[in-house]
Amino acid sequence: MTLEIVPDPAASAATGAGVPDEAYEVDVPYEPDAELVAAVEKFEDRFLDRELSWLRFNERVLAPAEDPTMPLLERVRSLAFVSSNLDEFFMVRVAGLKRRIAAGLAVRAASGLMPREVLEQIWDLAHALSVRQAEVFRDEIVPALAEEHIELVRWDDLDREEQKACKRLFKDRIYPVLTPLAVDPAHPFPYISGLSLNLAVVLRNPTTGKEHFARVKVPPIFDRFVPVGPSSSSGARFVPLEDVIGAHLKRLFPGMDVLESHMFRVTRNEDLEVEEDDAENLLAALEKELLRRRFGPPVRLEVEETISDSVLDLLVSELGVATEEVFRLPGPLDLRGLHSIADLSREELKHPAFVPTTHLRLAEVESSKPVDVFKAARRHDVLLHHPYDSFATSVQRFIEQAAADPQVLAIKQTLYRTSGDSPIIDALVDAAEAGKQVLVIVEIKARFDEEANIRWARKLEHAGCHVVYGLVGLKTHCKAALVVRDEPDGIRRYTHIGTGNYNSKTARTYEDLGLITTDEAIGEDVAHLFNNLSGWSRDPEYHQLLVAPNSVRSGLIAQIHREIAHHEAGRSSGIRIKANSIVDEAVVDALYLASQEGVRVELMVRGICALRPGVPGLSENITVRSVLGRFLEHSRVFWFDNGGEPNAWLGSADLMHRNLDRRVEVLVRLPDEESVGAIRELLDLAFAHDTFAWELGSDGVWTRNEGTVHLQEALIEGQRRRRSSS
Incomplete structure (x- = not known):
């Protein structure tokens, strides 16, 4: 039975x-x-x-930053990760809760909590986590970096020569890019794009004595932390870009008195909604939706704790945020920029260097030529564990050899996220141009990678690949590749199934598993899978999947x-x-x-x-x-x-x-x-x-x-x- x-x-x-x-x-x-x-x-x-469990997860992400036994620049990177994670949480999860409440779809969660109750607990936990992160940065990380001669300073900490250098930088490079936006009856409150850093500036006309408000956006095209003077292995000093702009506001508003300037940052609902059934062209629909994303309603307002009540009241009123959605934090805001500090060439302040090695079954023999992945897979299944086993000499080599091998007839692969200079994409293009049948299932709805995936989809199509965008109503998230090879004893299928994306960059830092096999039952199942994804096949069962x-x-x-x-x-x-x-x-x-x-x-x-x-x-x-x-x-x-x-x-x-x-x-x-x-x-x-x-x-x-x-x-x-x- x-x-x-x-x-x-x-x-x-x-x-x-x-x-x-x-x-x-x-x-x-x-x-x-x-x-x-x-x-x-x-x-x-x-x-x-x-949702509350997710916030608890980010408490664990923050913990390494609080651990003095961790390498210092790894602690810095943990702070940057917390900021990125919180941004996504608010853009997607909090925005979704608010949308359900507004639409009257506020049903009780499995936890027994109503969405409004969840939101109330989110505000408490997220506020506490954000303040804790900011205080760790100010009270622990900044002093520890200074001891290692990496100084993150504010404008008033710069000496006269450093301020002169920043003044030249502002005049030559930053000033031409800035666009100050005034607020008055002829100039409505400007749209504030999601996750942008902004200065709220209060000005006074010295002739009339009337006060005015203006907004200056910090350009994201420049490094967030500006090096002050030459950096060397022995030390470096950095000042936030917004401090440099804030110190030169008179250049932007000549003839006006600058009374106040304060940093603020808005997070908006940036989840995507694409009605695939109604769209003749999914790419066009998605591109349109990406444009709409920039104008989503706000879900969080971050301000520096030094902001005046009058300016904060204006922002809250104009942006339409609730009091509990305001995060008043020790500056600087947006610690994502700390990735550039964590990337400094101070290897003694990082984890010891780690270089993945080639899996033993794929390791080079005493020859200048790489191992033949097909021959190795025929001998034995290869269970890969990245990043300990090199992605480049296993999965990437598997696809590259398939593209170059004249005996390979077809390559079929799913792509969810891939790197900017993807060798996998290049290999698939080469295979198509060589006349092989290449099918690529591109998931262009991979959250926050949509624009990049649209570009890759078009590149693959132009090269002659068969590009399919998955199934209506479903994201194609599976990680599978199938190579069909004509061999002396007949057609053989080589299959890779993994837990991670075909991304050569993240494969160095993501722990993932993968299997390269010639198992016939698995190959048959994966062939059916690709037929189901690309055509009208309705195979009733899989045996090994x-x-x-x-x-x-x-x-x-x-x-x-x-x-x-x-x-x-x-x-x-x-x-x-x-x-x-x-x-x-x-x-x-x-x-x-x-x-x-x-x-x-x-x-x-x-x-x-x-x-x-x-x-x-x-x-x-x-x-x-x-x-x-x-x-x-x-x-x-x-x-x-x-x-x-x-x-x-x-x-x-x-x-x-x-x-x-x-x-x-x-x-x-x-x-x-x-x-x-x-x-x-x-x-x-x-x-x-x-x-x-x-x-x-x-x-x-x-x-x-x-x-x-x-x-x-x-x-x-x-x-x-x-x-x-x-």
Whole structure:
């Protein structure tokens, strides 16, 4: 007897993604009865709020900046990341909450909170986090940088010669770019673009004594922190660009008295809404929507704490923001610009240099020619772990060799995000120009990468690639590449499925997993996937893949139920999941049920977690960890003990509604025991009691354990040992 696989409610026939029952066959089936389901559902507060969990995640991102044992410039970069993350949170999540409230669609969240209640808690947490970030910068980071002769100073701290140099810079380069905008009956309050830095200037006409208001935008084309004097390995001084502009406002308003000037910054709703059904050309529709994005309603106003009440009242009134949406902070605002400081050539203030190495199965032999990836893949599957295994000498080389190989007939690939000078794009262009069949599924709706993806789509089309923009209503988020090769013994498919984007730059800093294989069942499934995405194929099932929106949720729940069946039958059981976010209520409830039935569940979640671990009677057998380090933990792994014969899946899907219901996602079942064993070793290290991590309590608060082993450093050291012994 087999478990019944029930399709997801939101499943779309567009992907044709079914799950064969035989993939989940067990000796003792498990079908939870109504009483057991009710035992889970009686815990009405069993879900943590996803938005508040996201803010808790950024508290963890801020923690390295507060840690004096961290390399100094890494602490600086953490501050910049917090700013970027908060910007996106307000542009998307807070804007969405406000939009639902305004539209009268304010339904209660799974956490039990109404959107207005969530917003109230967001203001409290976000205000506290923003102030904490600003104070860490002012009170800890700036003094620590000064001790290392990297001085971030304000205008009044500059000596006479430095101010003269800035005056020349202003006259020669900055002044010609500035456009002061007056506010009076003939000049309405100007539109303030999202995330721009601005000076609010109060002027007085010395003849009439009348006061006026003006706005000056800080040009984003210049470096945020202006070097003062020559920089060297021994030291450097920087002043914020807005200070230089503020000191020379008289040049912009000759004949007027400058009474006040204050910095402010507006965050706007910048989420995208594109009605694909009504658009003849999705590219044109998206380009139009990107233009509209600049005029979204404001969701946050940041001002320096020194701003006068009168100027703040004017901004609040003209911008239409609520009092709680005002963030009054120690300056300077917008610490994203600290990335340029973190990039300074002071290697002693950063993590030790790390250079990825070529995977042992793809390592060069005693020859000047690179390893033939096809020959290596025919011998054995290659399980890649980036950035420890080089992306350039594995995935990138795989596509480049396919483009150049005369035996390759076709290349099919998905692209969600890619780098600005992408060698992957160049290889696909070369392949098309060489006459190969090239199909590229470009997701042009990848948030905040839309404009770049439009450019790549056009470039690929002009080169002769078949470019498809996915399926109506779904984002194509899966990471898959298929190479079809004509070989002496017939056509062979080479497949890569990964957890990360085909981006050579982020592959150096994102932790991801990938599989290169010639497994026929996987190749057949991926071929069907591409046919489903590009044409009208409606293949009813996949044998080695779970594909959202049809079968990822139901397939994983079936796997969880199978572990319960193994446990009840007295066999070994256990569930380990590593993901960026775990939110989906159906999967969380299945994990709760497994815990209640005695199955050990270990979760590693980088970001949002709505599951509440350690609740008596509900989740005593569930632990949740989070690891943040020099690399962004990004891989998604699903490991099941399976009665002592483990299986593991990896792929693109996080356990969130958008991934399971509104995206094309793929999980692949690892086809060989060696790969499954490698995943087990990785998870053993990640969940070891002495591995340093954040641990989630039942109250939704994260605390640091006392572990002495750092996961990423241990993996780096393991890579170095393998390199030295090879």
